[in-house]
Amino acid sequence: MVSEHFFPETSLLLDALVERIAEQLRLAVEAHGQAVFLVSGGSSPKPVYERLSDMPLAWDKIIVVLVDERWVSLDHPASNAAFISQHLLKNNAENTRFIGLKNAAATAKEGQASCEKILQTLPAEPDVCLLGMGNDGHTASLFPYAQGLSAGLENQSPKRCVAICAQRSEVTGKFTERMSLNFSYLSKAKHSFLLINGEQKRQAYTAALQAGPIEDMPIRAFLQSSEVQLNVYWSP
Numbered sequence: 001m002v003s004e005h006f007f008p009e010t011s012l013l014l015d016a017l018v019e020r021i022a023e024q025l026r027l028a029v030e031a032h033g034q035a036v037f038l039v040s041g042g043s044s045p046k047p048v049y050e051r052l053s054d055m056p057l058a059w060d061k062i063i064v065v066l067v068d069e070r071w072v073s074l075d076h077p078a079s080n081a082a083f084i085s086q087h088l089l090k091n092n093a094e095n096t097r098f099i100g101l102k103n104a105a106a107t108a109k110e111g112q113a114s115c116e117k118i119l120q121t122l123p124a125e126p127d128v129c130l131l132g133m134g135n136d137g138h139t140a141s142l143f144p145y146a147q148g149l150s151a152g153l154e155n156q157s158p159k160r161c162v163a164i165c166a167q168r169s170e171v172t173g174k175f176t177e178r179m180s181l182n183f184s185y186l187s188k189a190k191h192s193f194l195l196i197n198g199e200q201k202r203q204a205y206t207a208a209l210q211a212g213p214i215e216d217m218p219i220r221a222f223l224q225s226s227e228v229q230l231n232v233y234w235s236p
């Protein structure tokens, strides 16, 4: 199910989204002593993370987990782990436990097993998930028709991550290997948010709402799922 939260200005969206995410993390920690927060990379969530980092939450009881990662070193400009460290893991959130998806394996495919082992130590249902979306309808690293996509879209998988060879990357413009949480695990998040901005992404979102192959616009897996309550936040 989808609930739309469209705002005329980004500042209003950020006020609402940051408060909502903080509230859900707060409630999760109160309810079961910890909270698992799945975070996307890219660029749109930067102001959300900057504001969250200042929020007076029990960050020592929150586990921040990457939704996906480009298979690059941590000092590479495309690294999502570096992005999260730079914009979220600071201020009040500085010492938060963080689980990235990059390891020493030469390729994501070779690194999948050890990444999976770490992810399997997490609760079956993460508490909060913040997704982004590309103009092509990808989310996480579930890119249209990418190698690994069908495994990544499996509804009930015992696995939680998948190696993806993206057909192209909107960041580097080249073929990139990625590690991504799969739909099966992402869809178990208790509170899921999709953050999109601008006219192009709104058109892509509207197209994804139409019937069509999930492989063509993988965000459809979330939009069409009766299990996922997706809160869509959009501003111009």
Ligand SMILES: O=C(O)[C@H](O)[C@@H](O)[C@H](O)[C@H](O)COP(=O)(O)O
Residues within 6 Å of the ligand: 040, 041, 042, 043, 044, 045, 067, 068, 069, 070, 080, 131, 132, 133, 134, 138, 139, 140, 141, 170
């Ligand atoms: O690694 C990534 O790039 C993200 O996880 C990816 O899924 C992102 O959310 C979309 O590509 C949107 O990216 P922007 O927010 O930069 O538009």
